[in-house]
Amino acid sequence: MSRIALFCFFGLLFGGCATTQKHALPEPVYTPANESIPPEENPGSLFKPDQADYLFADSRARRVGDIVTINIVENTVSKNKASTDASKDSSINLGVQNFMGNGYIKGIPVGATPAIEAGSSSEFSGDGETKRENYLTTTVSVRVVRVLANGVLEVEGGREVRVNDETQIVVVRGIIRSRDIGPDNSIASTAMADARIELYGRGVLADKQKPGWLTRILDNMWPF
Secondary structure (H helix, E strand, O other): OHHHHHHHHHHHHHHHHOOOOOOOOOOOOOOOOOOOOOOOOOOOOOOOOOOOOOOOOOOOOOOOOOEEEEEEEEEEEEEEEEEEEEEEEEEEEEOEOOEOOEOOEOOEOEOOOOOEEEEEEEEEEEEEEEEEEEEEEEEEEEEEEEEOOOOOEEEEEEEEEEEOOEEEEEEEEEEEOHHHOOOOOEEEHHHOEEEEEEEEEEOHHHHHOOOOHHHHHHHHHOOO
């Protein structure tokens, strides 16, 4: 009987330490360009309005498939600090000084000494502080994937750099206004709405930044 109880105890212990299986999320990738070519209005013409390079033409992106350069300059600094102090003291005395004029009755603790006396005291003090700083500066050329009804442009693009088996990937998505695009066909990332900027890497350095599998198991099993 004792062996069965011991087996059940260890089964519950290791079952409680087990973690739910987590499915790895797919890495974010940008959609490849896939635009249908509209039919030519005048097949016999030598010059096409959408392909002509005029001297005083506006070369800023405004149509689906156009390229625009995003100057990513992100600087985020956050700091939180909290402090808590609490204390509490309480006491209670209960007793019977005399009972119907008698100072002493057998079996009943009367007199100057209280029958019940209790006291409690508690103190709590806590401090916490967090600080995080993020800096990201780079340049990525993206393309216009959709023009909304109000004229704003939805852009999407990325860049992948591989050096010595180390891969760095930058993905940029967001919505911009054509009037915010500069004369050099570039725009700052601070002018993007619904901006989503992702920077991650693959390789030996990225793997070294993660704890080993045994360390992760011990962290999940350690109850304190």
